Amino acid sequence: MAKWKNKKVGVLMGGFSREREISLKTGSAVLEALKRSGYNAAGIDCGADLMEVLGAENIDVAFIALHGPYGEDGCIQGVLEWLRIPYTGSGVLASALAMDKAVLNHLGRDLGLHIPKEIVFDCRYETLPAFLKRLHQEFGLAIRQPKSENVGFPVIVKPSREGSSINASIVRELSNLETAMTQALQSDCKVLVQEFISGKEITVAVLNGKALPSIEIVPKSGFYNFQSKYTQGATDYLLPARVSKVCLEKLRDISENVFRAIDCKGVARVDFIVNPVAEEPYFLEINTIPGMTETSLVPKAAAHAGISFEALCETILEGAGLQNSATNI
Ligand SMILES: Nc1ncnc2c1ncn2[C@@H]1O[C@H](COP(=O)(O)OP(=O)(O)OP(=O)(O)O)[C@@H](O)[C@H]1O
Ligand SMILES: [Mg+2]
Structure with a gap:
């Protein structure tokens, strides 16, 4: 139709x-x-x-x-x-929730997702020097959340509301934290200092509520930063991801659940790191308007499922509506 x-x-x-x-x-x-x-x-x-x-x-x-x-x-x-x-x-609510990693992670924990431990800096409530001093004085080398959440190095420092890894960086020691924070603050007044999870980076596209095949992302530089995301040949993409069937099913279920829980529509893409030993998926974020060039991740997953780029765009367009419109009755 x-x-x-x-x-x-x-x-x-x-x-x-x-x-x-x-x-x-x-x-x-x-x-x-x-x-x-x-x-x-x-x-x-x-x-x-x-x-x-x-x-x-x-x-x-x-x-x-x-x-x-x-x-x-x-x-x-x-x-x-x-x-x-x-x-x-997605409508207003899902878009706003998905954009703000700090808020989404609160909800994600309530949904039972594994989310890397993090400390959220909010420049409306604390100055950066005060934040850094607090971390130095109170906790020394291990950064700690007041409620006994320890966050050890390395960490990833990333703006709460940004994309494409812009102004995100990996920090391996406390002395480099300030530079990374200053950079992240260029994007947002809220910054996540998050435990770095080593493992396989996997992304799952969800189209109209149903997960497409997962993609394993292998950046040659070791960090899936802006460069690795948009330079031809800088990253290898493997479909489906090289994890067990049980893990693939887990990734699919989590992705579809998050999509539905925050009220997404159309297409979205859920990013994970899966740690190698337990094969536990750590949730990083959900993107409500993922990249859609012909070589982007979502079109790759769709192609693997036999959906052409034209058919993908058509499906997304045909699902358009206003947020409270009943399309399925
Ligand atoms: N806790 C973490 N542990 C390990 N790597 C991480 C972690 N958080 C982020 N990363 C890395 O940083 C990249 C960017 O992080 P994230 O996906 O959260 O932000 P983004 O800038 O919104 O990205 P996108 O381009 O998908 O919109 C990820 O693709 C991943 O490689
Ligand atoms: Mg991402």
Whole structure:
């Protein structure tokens, strides 16, 4: 059922976030795929004049291809709700929850997920010098959470609301913590100092509530940073991931449960590290607007399941709606 075939589709891309360039790539790839499938689609570069542009373009439905703050965090979703323009993917709540790792991890623990131990720095409540001094004085080399949560080195320092590993870094000793914190604070006033989990990095795409085959990510540099994510040949991708069947089933169940628990729609991608001995999946995050260039992770997983890039984009588009609309009754 092609509800949007004879309607005007706006592919929203660009935006204000640090992932703007990635979004332009996602948007162009989606736009071309939709055109190949016969949709009347146009690209919209989202800037400060978005409201005027949306008014002028008179679109019937929006395919959101924005990444990071303002596009993936509920802001644009709220604008489209207000304008009553149906849009792809998750609504305001799921988008906002998924974007904020510190908040999501609180919920994740209640859902029984394994989440790396972490300390959240929030610059609204403490200054950075005070935070660092507290860690030095009270805890010495081992960083400790007041409620007996020990976080030992190495740690990963990452902004709570950011993507593409931007301003995230691995820290192996206390003396390097300040530089990493200062860098992460460029993205967000909330920063996670999180236990570094050694193991296999695995990602699971979920499409309309159902998990696609898992992908094991093997960055040649050893850290899946911005460079490893977007440089051709810098990372190997293995499908399905090289873990036991039991572990694959666990990854699938957790991914589908999180997708549903926070009310995601359309496509999302759940990132994990699986430790080698116990094969325990540690939950890192869920992305509600994952990269969608033809070589991105979600299209790779879809292709492995026999879903072409065009069919993937079409499925996501056809699921567009407003957040309270009943599509399945
Ligand atoms: N606790 C951890 N232990 C080990 N590695 C981690 C941990 N947290 C993050 N990483 C590494 O850092 C990368 C970026 O972390 P994460 O996925 O949480 O943030 P992101 O910037 O939102 O990424 P994305 O590009 O998926 O949006 C991960 O892909 C992983 O390689
Ligand atoms: Mg990630």
